[in-house]
Amino acid sequence: MNNKQKEELIKLGPDRILFNCSMKKHTTFHVGGPAEAVYAAHNLDELRRLTAYLIKEGIPYLAAGRGSNLLVRDGGLEGVVILLRGELADFRKGNNQTIAAGAGGTIAGLLDFCRKSGLGGLEFLAGIPGTVGGAVMMNAGAFGKETGSRIRKIGVITPRDGFITKAGSELVFSYRKLKLENGSVIINACFNMEQESKDFVAERIKKYLKKKKKSQPLEYPSAGSVFMNPPNDYAGRLIEKTGLKGKRIGGAMISNKHANFIVNTGSARAEDIIALMRIVRDSVKKETGIDLQTEIQIAGF
Numbered sequence: 001m002n003n004k005q006k007e008e009l010i011k012l013g014p015d016r017i018l019f020n021c022s023m024k025k026h027t028t029f030h031v032g033g034p035a036e037a038v039y040a041a042h043n044l045d046e047l048r049r050l051t052a053y054l055i056k057e058g059i060p061y062l063a064a065g066r067g068s069n070l071l072v073r074d075g076g077l078e079g080v081v082i083l084l085r086g087e088l089a090d091f092r093k094g095n096n097q098t099i100a101a102g103a104g105g106t107i108a109g110l111l112d113f114c115r116k117s118g119l120g121g122l123e124f125l126a127g128i129p130g131t132v133g134g135a136v137m138m139n140a141g142a143f144g145k146e147t148g149s150r151i152r153k154i155g156v157i158t159p160r161d162g163f164i165t166k167a168g169s170e171l172v173f174s175y176r177k178l179k180l181e182n183g184s185v186i187i188n189a190c191f192n193m194e195q196e197s198k199d200f201v202a203e204r205i206k207k208y209l210k211k212k213k214k215s216q217p218l219e220y221p222s223a224g225s226v227f228m229n230p231p232n233d234y235a236g237r238l239i240e241k242t243g244l245k246g247k248r249i250g251g252a253m254i255s256n257k258h259a260n261f262i263v264n265t266g267s268a269r270a271e272d273i274i275a276l277m278r279i280v281r282d283s284v285k286k287e288t289g290i291d292l293q294t295e296i297q298i299a300g301f
């Protein structure tokens with residue numbers, strides 16, 4: 001970005017933009033270099049103006065939630081990281097047992113809203129530390145259930161069409177993926193829910209949280225599962241077979257509790273994590289013939 005472009009971005013939202021902003025505090029791995037800028041948009045108009053400007057100027061941008069599936073390289077990120085706040089992070093009850101959720105709202109907040117409204121169906125997301133936008137984009141799932149199966153419609157800004165609404169039936173979800181035009185920013189999602197008692201929803205959230213805490217190393221920063229499960233198998237099981245649990249490079253370590261988690265023991269750099277990922281992929285390939293595919297999103301240089 002040149003100085004003129006920076007000035008224009010400041011004009012768009014003087015109290016919304018920060019320059020040279022460390023991505024350590026915007027990712028759950030707590031690693032990574034600085035983003036050239038981070039812009040926290042608070043409503044749709046602001047976001048429309050911002051994305052239109054970035055697209056017109058050819059400035060790269062990345063919509064981010066809590067960065068809980070994101071590894072930013074140590075050199076940082078070119079362009080603007082877009083965060084959704086304010087009314088872009090709200091939850092509302094809709095007609096016919098639906099919830100309209102701003103993409104910037106956290107999953108924890110969404111589940112709290114579900115509990116208070118006695119609306120069930122998304123409890124399986126308990127313990128996933130992301131946002132609604134990240135959960136939709138990644139088709140986040142657990143215990144055999146996926147976010148995509150609950151979507152009635154989403155609101156999204158795409159570079160080609162601007163702000164549009166897409167019905168769930170038009171969306172192509174697959175394992176940890178939603179197919180959208182590159183550069184799309186999800187604004188909100190409307191979920192199909194079921195009327196339940198508040199206690200029932202609360203109990204189910206508790207049950208799923210308990211299971212999560214038992215199997216995941218939540219005491220260390222991480223980005224959850226690093227690799228996708230191959231068909232009919234588990235990446236964690238394959239990694240465990242290679243004997244790599246506990247292996248360290250710098251401050252990064254393959255978790256002893258869950259072999260598909262790489263954790264930051266305190267001073268990890270992105271390059272330590274990437275080096276461990278390479279070792280895991282090579283070892284699993286050698287031992288089992290299976291090519292593991294990366295689930296976490298790697299950005300930056």
Ligand SMILES: Cc1cc2nc3c(=O)[nH]c(=O)nc-3n(C[C@H](O)[C@H](O)[C@H](O)COP(=O)(O)OP(=O)(O)OC[C@H]3O[C@@H](n4cnc5c(N)ncnc54)[C@H](O)[C@@H]3O)c2cc1C
Pocket residue numbers: 028062063064065066067068069070084103104127128129130131132133134135136137138139140141142184185186187216218222223224225297
């Ligand atoms: C301890 C732990 C446990 C986890 N457990 C699970 C689990 O059980 N199941 C599971 O599926 N995942 C799990 N994850 C991974 C992660 O939490 C999910 O993928 C989550 O949905 C990511 O949400 P986020 O808001 O943090 O997205 P980010 O990490 O910020 O972004 C992820 C991707 O989505 C894109 N994105 C984010 N928001 C938007 C938006 N508004 N519009 C367009 N694109 C967007 C980003 O550009 C990026 O490509 C876990 C992570 C951790 C740290």
